[in-house]
Amino acid sequence: xxxxxxxxxxxxxxxxxxxxxxxxxxxxxxxxxxTALGVYGASAVTALxxxxxxxxxxxxxxxxxxxxxxxxxxxxxxxxxxxxTGMLGxxxxxxxxxxxxxxxxxxxxxxxxxxxxxxxxxxxAPDAIDSxxxxxxxxxxxxxxxxxxxxxxxECGEARDEAEARRQVRALHALGAxxxxxxxxxxxxxxSVDLFFDGREVVTLAHPRIDTLNTHGTGCTLSAAIAAFxxxxxxxxxxVTRAKSFVWQAxxxxxxxxLGKGHGPVDHLFAIKGNPRPx
Numbered sequence: 001x002x003x004x005x006x007x008x009x010x011x012x013x014x015x016x017x018x019x020x021x022x023x024x025x026x027x028x029x030x031x032x033x034x035t036a037l038g039v040y041g042a043s044a045v046t047a048l049x050x051x052x053x054x055x056x057x058x059x060x061x062x063x064x065x066x067x068x069x070x071x072x073x074x075x076x077x078x079x080x081x082x083x084x085t086g087m088l089g090x091x092x093x094x095x096x097x098x099x100x101x102x103x104x105x106x107x108x109x110x111x112x113x114x115x116x117x118x119x120x121x122x123x124x125a126p127d128a129i130d131s132x133x134x135x136x137x138x139x140x141x142x143x144x145x146x147x148x149x150x151x152x153x154x155e156c157g158e159a160r161d162e163a164e165a166r167r168q169v170r171a172l173h174a175l176g177a178x179x180x181x182x183x184x185x186x187x188x189x190x191x192s193v194d195l196f197f198d199g200r201e202v203v204t205l206a207h208p209r210i211d212t213l214n215t216h217g218t219g220c221t222l223s224a225a226i227a228a229f230x231x232x233x234x235x236x237x238x239x240v241t242r243a244k245s246f247v248w249q250a251x252x253x254x255x256x257x258x259l260g261k262g263h264g265p266v267d268h269l270f271a272i273k274g275n276p277r278p279x
Contacts, residue, residue, distance in 0.1 A: 010038065010039065011038075011039045011040065011081045011082075011228070011231040011233070012040045012041075012042060012079060012080050012081050012231060013034050013039050013040070013041055013080070013081060013082045013084065013224070013228050013230075013231040014042045014043065014044065014071075014074055014075075014078075014080050014082070014083045015027055015030035015031065015041065015042070015043050015044070015083075015084050015085075015086065015227070016044045016046060016067075016071065016083065016085045016086070016088075016097055017030060017043070017045075017046060017084070017085065017087050017114070018046055018047035018048070018049055018059075018086060018087030018089065018114075019045050019047065019048050019049060020051055020217070021048075021049060021050055021051055021052070022051055022052040022216075022260065022265075023265065024053065024216040024217040024259075024265030025051075025117070025216055025217035025219075025265070026049070026086060026087060026217070026220055027045055027086075029220040029221050029224065029266075030086070030220055030221075030223075030224035032269060033220075033221050033224035033225050033228060033246075033268055034224060034227075034228050035268075035272075036246075036269050036270075036271060036272055037225060037228040037246070038228075038232075039228040039231050039232065040078075042074045042078055042080070043070075043074075044067060044070035044071045045066075045070065046061070046062070046086075046087060046088055046089060046093050046097070047059055047060065047061055047087055047088075047123075048060045048061075048062065049123075051119075051121075052260055052261075052262070053259065053260030053261060053262035053263050053265075054119060054260065054262035054263075055117070055119040055120070055121050055262070056117055056119060056121035056123070059089065059123070061089055061090065064092050064095075067093055068096050068099075068100060071097070071100045071101075072100070080107055080231075081107070081108075081230065081232065082107065082108045082109070082227040082228070082230040083101065083104070083107060083108070083109045083110070083227065084109070084110040084111075084112060084227035085097060085101075085109070085110070085111050085136065086112050086114045086220055086223065087114040087124070088114070088124065088132065088136070089123065089124060089128070090124075090125045090128050091125065091128045091131045093128075094128050094131040094132055094135055094136060095135060097136070098131075098135035098136055098139060101139055102139060108142070108227075108230040108231075108236070109139050109140055109142075110140065110141065110142045110223045110224075110226050110227045110230070111136050111139065111140035111143050111144070111223075112144045112145075112219055112220065112222075113132050113136065113143065113144075113145050113149050113153060114149075114219065114220075115148070115149050115152060116148065116149075119262065119263065132153070133153050133175060137153070137172075137175045137177050138175070138176030138177070140176075140177040140178065140180075141178050141179060141230070142177070142178070142179045142181060142223075142226055142230075142236060142239075142240065143177035143179070143180045143181070144180075144181045144183060144219070145180075145182060145183065146182075146183040146219060147165070147182070150168050150169075150172060150182055151168075153172060154171050154172065154175075159182075162193065162204075165182055165184065165195055166195060166202050168182060169182040169195045169196075169202060170197060170202070172197075173197050173198075173199060178198065179197065179198040179199075179236050179237075179240075180195075180196070180197050181194055181195070181222075181226075181244075182194060182195045182196075182197075183219065183222070191206040191207065191209060192207055192208075192248075193205070193206045194244060196237065196240055196241075198236060198237065203237070205240070205241060205244050207244065207245075210248070210251050210252055210255065212251060212254065212255045213262070213263050213264060214251065214254040214255065214257055214259075214263065214264035214265060214266060214267075215251060215266065216262075216263040216264055216265045216266070217266060218251065218266055221246075221247050221250060221266055221268060222243055223243075225242070225246045226240055226243040228243075229243055247266065249270060249271075250266040250267050250268055250270055251266050251267075253270035254266045254267035
């Protein structure tokens with residue numbers, strides 16, 4: 001939970017992402033994360049999905065004019081402390097979002113290059129990958145790809161060990177992001193190892209792996225938590241470290257949940273509900 005110096009003026013974060021009808025990922029996960037951390041959440045919906053814990057059965061775009069209008073309406077009225085982007089879907093939406101964010105002054109942007117859902121369903125058109133690489137990555141104060149997404153952005157094989165991951169996190173930084181968090185959740189081993197690089201040193205962030213199917217929305221939750229901490233004024237490295245801890249605790253708290261038939265969601269509200277924080 002973030003301490004508010006002025007209760008009357010909570011920090012505000014904006015999520016620009018797709019809607020998950022089952023509530024575990026996308027806009028819904030982002031807003032739950034903002035709320036859990038004491039940040040006011042605003043949103044711009046880039047895609048409507050019909051999905052549940054077993055997969056995505058449909059995707060619809062509201063159109064770029066609608067996306068632009070949502071973003072402008074929010075910025076015209078609210079003082080935004082940070083922005084996170086998630087599912088963008090297609091070239092037109094990537095272009096529209098990038099155009100709206102390129103002129104931001106002093107507002108940190110977290111770019112989660114969402115390509116595939118936890119279920120394996122594709123959420124980014126293949127011809128939009130280059131647009132994400134060229135238009136979105138250079139806007140990122142923090143870029144948060146997982147191992148498969150990093151491989152796609154770099155047009156190379158997926159990192160098979162930490163040495164390769166260290167080379168890739170530096171290569172991603174060279175694409176223009178000011179800092180990169182390369183997520184290791186898709187890797188192997190007893191620990192889930194993320195690598196953070198801001199141009200100075202590669203920092204290892206590791207937590208024990210948790211044996212659970214309830215991992216739906218972990219990437220969205222992590223990037224949203226980073227944005228929440230940035231909106232509250234935390235330095236980038238501290239925001240990333242605290243966000244990583246928040247997600248690990250949310251996964252641990254969800255182990256006993258039975259929501260849906262597939263990959264259930266993490267428990268975004270574990271702290272609010274008074275659950276003891278996992279050790």
